[in-house]
Structure formats: structure tokens, C-alpha cells
Amino acid sequence: MLTRDLVRTAMNGLTRNISRSVLTTLGIMIGVGSVVLMISMGASFQKYILDQVSSFSGGIFEIHAKGLQEFGKETQSISTDDLDALSRLSTVESVAPVIFVAGKVRYGTEEITPSIFGSTKEIFSNFSLTVEHGRALTDGDIKGGQDVAVLGSKSAEDLFPSEDPLGKRITIGTRKFTVVGTLKSFGSPLMGSMDSLIYVPISVAKAMTGKVRYVDYISLQAKGDLSLAEADIKSLLRQRHRIDNPEDDPKKDDFIARSFAQATGVISTVTLSITIFLGLIAGISLVVGGIGIMNIMLVSVTERTKEIGLRKAVGAKRRDILIQFLIEAVSLTLLGGLIGIAGGGVFGFILARLAAKFLGSFPFSLTPGSILLSIGMAVGTGLVFGIYPALRAAKLHPIEALRAD
Amino acid sequence: MSNHDNKSAEAPGIAGGKSPSAPLIETINLYKSYFNEDLETPVLFDINLKIESGEFVAIMGPSGSGKSTLMHILGFLDVTTKGHYHFKGESTEEKVQDDLARIRAENISFVFQSFNLLPRTTVYDNVLLPLLYGTTPVHERRKRTLKAIESVGLADRTMFFSNQLSGGQQQRVAIARALVTEPEVIFADEPTGNLDSASGKHVMEILQNLNKEGHTIILVTHERTTAEHANRIIHIQDGRILTDEKGHTKRIASQVKQLK
Structure with missing residues (x-):
């Protein structure tokens, strides 16, 4: 048929x-x-x-100690010396160290408990942060140990529901800070926690927490080939931490170094x-x-x-x-x-x-x-x-x- | 030479495999029985029969006599248990299901008591149906279908649905469907059984005319008056041929009556 x-x-x-x-x-x-x-x-x-x-640049690596990290406790893994060594690598563009500060933030009758990052000006480019009003942190703030803060959009709204935050004095823990800038919102619930971050100079954070020799987190901007950069970073840290790990077994490392490209995968x-x-x-x-x-x-x-x-x-x-x-x-x-x-x-x-x-x-x-x-x-x-x-x-x-x- | 011709024309189907002397249908000691869980029920015994091309044969007998089974075997709807069936001089015992289907498509047609038209389908599509399963070229289908419908006098009903027709008209559609493939033989199984006497008479007249035009017709019936339309009446009882008479049909039928 x-x-x-x-x-x-x-x-x-x-x-x-x-x-x-x-x-x-x-x-x-x-x-x-x-x-x-x-x-x-x-x-x-x-x-x-x-x-x-992908709003984060593909060349960004994050490096932190392995295991749980607690706010307010020093994790003795990535030292400031590691940081200096990393920044001297030819495959590294810039490093932005972060020290986590724990504490309540107050202004007038408003009180919030956000994540507070003690960092440098590089964090703004690495996290793709955009200043909405005022300015970002500067090298001067870091060197001078200035008590200044830059607020994420959510924290700015929560602390200053009806006022302009710029120039106002907020209290973090027991210390007074002047608000010098606010950031644009990431505009998505997925990145909501990023909007509530507050940034202060790393020098001030060190003084507040006593974390002098170690940092909690590094945001690193690589240059050139990402896998080369990754290999450089890992071998440097292994060498400095005296870890013998030629087979690249992540279980043996005491740190985690990964790119956002990997996170995307x-x-x-x-x-x-x-x-x-x-x-x-x-x-x-x-x-x-x-x-x-x-x-x-x-x-x-x-x-x-x-x-x-x-x-x-x-x-x-x-x-x-x-x-x-x-x-x-x-x-x-x-x-x-x-x-x-x-x-x-x-x-x-x-x-x-x-x-x-x-x-x-x-x-x-x-x-x-x-x-x-x-x-x-x-x-x-x-x-x-x-x-x-x-x-x-x-x-x-x-x-x-x-x-x- | 004719021997050689026979061999070369064996496949496919049977068309063309005719030796000049062989009858259209010939059975030799045909025996049929049904098995039901090892229990054998014989239906036909030692049927020896020859039907020539162009005959109009009535197979008559009471219900349960085996006449329908004989028709099914002769029409390739069923197969023999023992004995031989030669169609156009060719043995058919070795045929498989699909071979039988091909013979039905090309050499055989049926007209059933209950018409068996496709419901909610036009007269045209009903008559066309056998051509779909045969070897008729696509461009000839329409012509042949319309010709078949016309030959049973239903040209004005071509696009009617089958269920919009009277019983007599439906049976005429079934006859058109049987004609359309231009088969070697048309089997009619109680074709008037579901019809009133006027329609039945009309249907029998059509079958007689078809026979006059040269079609071989094998009619199965239990009615004497219907059987009388044929030129030859084979009377079957209890699975055996009782009488097989050619000639004046009225006379045969009355003889059969006397035998009863």
C-alpha cells in the first residue's frame, strides 16, 4: 500500500x-x-x-581558607605575606583582600546587622560595584586609616529611610564612621545580599578585629590566560603553605581558589x-x-x-x-x-x-x-x-x- | 513451451499463471476441520470440485453444512487442513498469509450478507478501497471506481455516505466494490439475506448480468429462489457435496427439493 x-x-x-x-x-x-x-x-x-x-568579570578569582569561616574569628590560612606574593605574580592584575568585620550598625534609631567588608579600592572593580552617590574607598582612606564607610544600596535605604546618607555619622560596633558613598543596587533578588554590604578601609578593619597577619578572603583579578593564572595562584599558595600537591587534588589544599568562570560551570x-x-x-x-x-x-x-x-x-x-x-x-x-x-x-x-x-x-x-x-x-x-x-x-x-x- | 510459460508466471500472485486446460478452481479431496483445544471438529470432507471461468455457481445448503467454510477456503480467507486447492492450475497450499492477501487483492472479491461498507465514508471511498491494496496505477483509480459505481446504477449517489443509502443500494455499493478490481471470481455470501424481496431481486439481476458479461460468480445461499439464478447448483450437506447439477436451474432446484 x-x-x-x-x-x-x-x-x-x-x-x-x-x-x-x-x-x-x-x-x-x-x-x-x-x-x-x-x-x-x-x-x-x-x-x-x-x-x-556574568556581571562579574570572567577573570575574577576568589581565594579563601577551606572550611567554615566565622565572622569575627581569624582564619589562619591566607596571610598578608601570601597576599603580597600573589600581587607580584605576572598573571595577576590586582588583588583585593577582605577582612570580615562583625558588628551592629546604627544611625539614630535605625539598627542593622549587615556584612561589613574591610577592603581596598580594588574591591569595587572586582565586585563590579558602581557608586551611586559620593565616592568609593581610596588609597588615602586605607593609608590614613580613615573611619569612612561606603554603603550598599540596601543598607543605605535601611539606615537612612528618609535622609541623604552622605556625610552622616554611623556607628559600627562602638566606632563612628562617616558615610562617603552609596552604591547602585545590583537590581536582582539573587544578588540581594551584595546590596546590603558595607565597605570600610581594610586598615580600620584590622584595627577593629585584630586580624593583622591574615585576611579572610581575596578577590583577585587575573590577566591573560585564566588557567595559567589559576595554576600560578595554586602553586604559589601550595609552596608558601608547604603543601605537596602535584596532582592538583583539592582535598589536600588548605585553601580554595576558584574563578567565577568555574562557578558558572x-x-x-x-x-x-x-x-x-x-x-x-x-x-x-x-x-x-x-x-x-x-x-x-x-x-x-x-x-x-x-x-x-x-x-x-x-x-x-x-x-x-x-x-x-x-x-x-x-x-x-x-x-x-x-x-x-x-x-x-x-x-x-x-x-x-x-x-x-x-x-x-x-x-x-x-x-x-x-x-x-x-x-x-x-x-x-x-x-x-x-x-x-x-x-x-x-x-x-x-x-x-x-x-x- | 506452455510448460515453460507456466513456471515463469508463478509469482507474484497467480495472475497469468493459467494453463489453457486447467479449470479456474479445482479442489482435490479437500478436507477442513477446526481444532478447539485438541478437539477436532471436521467441517468439510473430500470436496472434489471444478469450476470453470465464466460460470455462475450457487453453493447451497442449510446452515452448518460447511458451505461458508468452503467459500472462505475458495476465497483465500481460510486454508485447507488436508487435500489440494488449485487456483488457475496452481497449487495454493504453500501460500503464506501475505500471499493470500495478494491473491485476494488481485483475483478475488467478496459480497457479504451484511454489506460491510465502511461507515461515515462515501460511496466513492468505499468502492475505491480494494484498489488501495492492489496494484492499480494511481491515475486509473478514479476512472475505474466511477465506472464500477455506474455499472450498479448508483452514479448519482457517488458522494453520498454509505449510511445514507437503503439496504439494496448499500449492497449495490458492495457489488461495485467487488467489481472495481476486475477480479477473476466474485464470491457472494448470502447477498440477499438482509434485503427485502424487491431489492434482493435487483441485486440478483445485477449478478446475473455480471455473469453474462463474463464474470465468474460463486454464490453461497440457503435459499432456493436465490440459488435458482445460477446455472449450476452445488448442494452441500454435512460437509459433503450432495448434488452438483448443471443446466436448467429451476429443474435442479426442484430436484434438490425432492431430495430433502
């Missing part, structure tokens, strides 16, 4: 009971729709996070596995839809036993019957799949728009790859769940089929 005739025959079979065909595809629509939605949302979520993270892996997980859950509904298809196809074969008998009597081969019913099943799932893709896409777009309202920006992602995957899943469902009913139809004995009522 010609392919064209097979397709036409299958279509006739489907359109003879159109409401049932549509109802049957509903399960597949929902199944494929949720797969598309989940994949789309997963990809959108991944893109969103990566967009946020980790995020991609995590969001990809979330996407796969969600897609699999959505896939369960596709299986349920497929069982619905099988059920209806079995009913259809039983109902049309006489038709099958007639087709065999006029010369249909088993293969003709098999393919006719397979095409019917696949047409149902393909139709349901296409509608599901459209529905899932539209729903995903609406969700992304809603998310954008709360998160500032949220990209919508529906790639040709995921559409093709969904079409493939729909066709596959039709084949898997259609083959059994189609085989039953093909195997019917012509006389018995003709005698059926």
Missing part, C-alpha cells in the same frame, strides 16, 4: 470519531506541554542565573540537572497520556474489527493494517504534541513575564532543540503505546474479524 494511501486511510479513521480523537490527545497535550514548560523554565532559570553571575551543571529532573517528572504525565492512547487504540481496534476484516478480505496485508493503526496513534500524539508545545511555550512565556515582574528581568528560553526533543517524545510515545494495539489489529484472522459485531 502506498504511503500516501496509508496516511489518508489513517486520517479517515481518526476523523470518523473526531471528538474522541481530540479528547485522547488531551493527555499528550498536557504531557508534552509540561515537558516543554519544564525544559523552558529550566533553561530560562539557568540563563537568568548566568546573566546575573557549576551553576550550569546544577540548573541542567534541575531541568532534567523537572523534565522527567513532566515525562511521567506523558507516559500517562501514552497509556490513554493505548487504551483508546485498543477500543478502536475492537470497535473496528469488522472494518479490519473487510480490509483484509479486499487484500490488505498484515503490514498495511499494522502501519495504518500505528499512523493513527502517532498522528494523535503528534497533534497533541504540537498543541502541547504551543501551549507549554505560551504558558512558559507568561510565567517568565510574571517572574520578570518580581525579579527585575527574567529571560524566556525555548530552543529549537527542546522543541525537536518534544516532537520526538510525542512521536516516540505514539510508537511505543501504539504498537501493541496495531499488532493486535494486524494479527486478526480475516474470517473471525468479519464475523465480529
